[in-house]
Amino acid sequence: MGYMEIIIGGIFVNNILLAQFLGNCPFLGTSKKMETAVGMAMAVVFVLVLAGVITWVLYAFFLVPYKLVYMRTIAFILVIASLVQFVEMFLKKSIPALYAGLGIFLPLITTNCAVFGACILNVDKELNFMKTLVQSFAYAVGFGLALILFAGVRERIILARVPKPLQDTSIGLVTAGILSLTFYAFKGMI
Amino acid sequence: MAKTLTQEFTKGLWEEIAPFRLVLGLCPVLGVTTTIENGIGMGLATTFVLVFSNILIASLRNIIPSKVRIACFIIIIATFVVVTELLMQAFAYTLFLKLGVFIPLIVVNCIVLGRAEAFASKNDLLPSIADGLGIGIGFTLSLAALGAVRELFGANNLTIWTTPNSVIGIQEVFGTNFEPFTFMVQAPGAFVCLGLMLCLMNLMGSK
Numbered sequence: 001m002g003y004m005e006i007i008i009g010g011i012f013v014n015n016i017l018l019a020q021f022l023g024n025c026p027f028l029g030t031s032k033k034m035e036t037a038v039g040m041a042m043a044v045v046f047v048l049v050l051a052g053v054i055t056w057v058l059y060a061f062f063l064v065p066y067k068l069v070y071m072r073t074i075a076f077i078l079v080i081a082s083l084v085q086f087v088e089m090f091l092k093k094s095i096p097a098l099y100a101g102l103g104i105f106l107p108l109i110t111t112n113c114a115v116f117g118a119c120i121l122n123v124d125k126e127l128n129f130m131k132t133l134v135q136s137f138a139y140a141v142g143f144g145l146a147l148i149l150f151a152g153v154r155e156r157i158i159l160a161r162v163p164k165p166l167q168d169t170s171i172g173l174v175t176a177g178i179l180s181l182t183f184y185a186f187k188g189m190i
Numbered sequence: 191m192a193k194t195l196t197q198e199f200t201k202g203l204w205e206e207i208a209p210f211r212l213v214l215g216l217c218p219v220l221g222v223t224t225t226i227e228n229g230i231g232m233g234l235a236t237t238f239v240l241v242f243s244n245i246l247i248a249s250l251r252n253i254i255p256s257k258v259r260i261a262c263f264i265i266i267i268a269t270f271v272v273v274t275e276l277l278m279q280a281f282a283y284t285l286f287l288k289l290g291v292f293i294p295l296i297v298v299n300c301i302v303l304g305r306a307e308a309f310a311s312k313n314d315l316l317p318s319i320a321d322g323l324g325i326g327i328g329f330t331l332s333l334a335a336l337g338a339v340r341e342l343f344g345a346n347n348l349t350i351w352t353t354p355n356s357v358i359g360i361q362e363v364f365g366t367n368f369e370p371f372t373f374m375v376q377a378p379g380a381f382v383c384l385g386l387m388l389c390l391m392n393l394m395g396s397k
Contacts, residue, residue, distance in 0.1 A: 019377050021221035022291075025214060025300050070276060073294045074268040081264060110264075113217045113298045120291050165392035166385075169213050173385030181378040 010138025233330025
């Protein structure tokens with residue numbers, strides 16, 4: 001598998017939100033406004049790449065040699081939770097402008113299945129270090145792309161007259177289905 | 191105690207049925223429900239984690255310091271997820287392979303952490319068990335319902351359980367001439383189907 005394939009596959013074909021169904025809570029929760037969607041997308045890119053790399057190192061140099069692979073769920077969630085805390089503290093201290101932008105989204109990422117799921121998928125596929133880095137980045141960009149596109153569509157839906165039982169989340173899910181259908185068209189690319 | 195144990199149990203089945211009313215934990219709801227069997231399996235695994243983490247959190251709730259409670263809850267939940275993973279590898283390996291990444295993902299299922307924070311950390315042991323069971327069974331039922339709709343139209347089958355030798359369920363429900371509506375079992379169908387079911391729930395709820 002070449003790097004180009006990983007990038008296109010991660011962003012479009014196996015889009016983490018629309019094809020693999022990971023991270024749907026923030027997808028529906030933060031997509032009502034473009035501003036929050038952009039904030040969430042940026043926070044996810046930042047944390048997912050870091051988490052992907054760190055969990056890979058932990059898995060390859062600690063869990064596998066000591067035969068603790070069955071403990072990976074606990075180990076990964078601990079790493080992600082402390083990473084998020086650490087990133088939050090670091091940003092608050094050194095880059096306050098970025099912290100003001102991402103601030104409220106960072107704690108939410110701990111329970112974002114996209115981050116945790118991507119880390120598990122990476123070690124399941126037995127990728128090497130560089131490929132893990134590229135794959136995590138591609139997944140994160142795919143997440144951001146889908147989230148921002150969806151937020152754009154949802155901002156327009158508010159103006160439309162939707163039947164009462166279909167309002168809010170319900171029409172949101174149907175819209176996500178149609179968006180997912182457009183991403184489905186990329187299936188033939190790889 | 192404002193509510194009886196039965197009320198705690200039954201609220202999870204309709205009033206607060208997790209994926210529809212609270213719109214939490216959607217990843218497994220969308221990801222695994224291509225068949226009823228996957229839906230039930232996933233639902234039962236989540237119920238197991240929910241009940242046991244509720245039990246442990248309810249009994250330890252006076253010992254856990256409130257500042258680090260979220261971290262403690264996550265570790266307790268993660269422990270039971272690992273137990274589930276190992277049990278499923280031992281006793282239901284084919285199902286484990288089918289559900290794949292979604293079993294470890296129970297850790298980050300908002301429903302489990304949500305119940306721990308909102309209910310088990312504030313209530314006694316027995317109501318917490320009832321709550322965990324109710325929410326878990328409600329979750330299983332909704333997964334099975336969504337799985338049934340998607341499998342029926344998408345693959346023309348209704349499979350309850352598969353053993354290595356036989357399949358329990360009905361094959362080719364609409365007869366052999368029915369062309370399966372494959373859209374339903376693929377990714378876009380999951381979103382549309384859940385959206386329409388939510389609409390149906392809203393319709394019934396507003397009566």
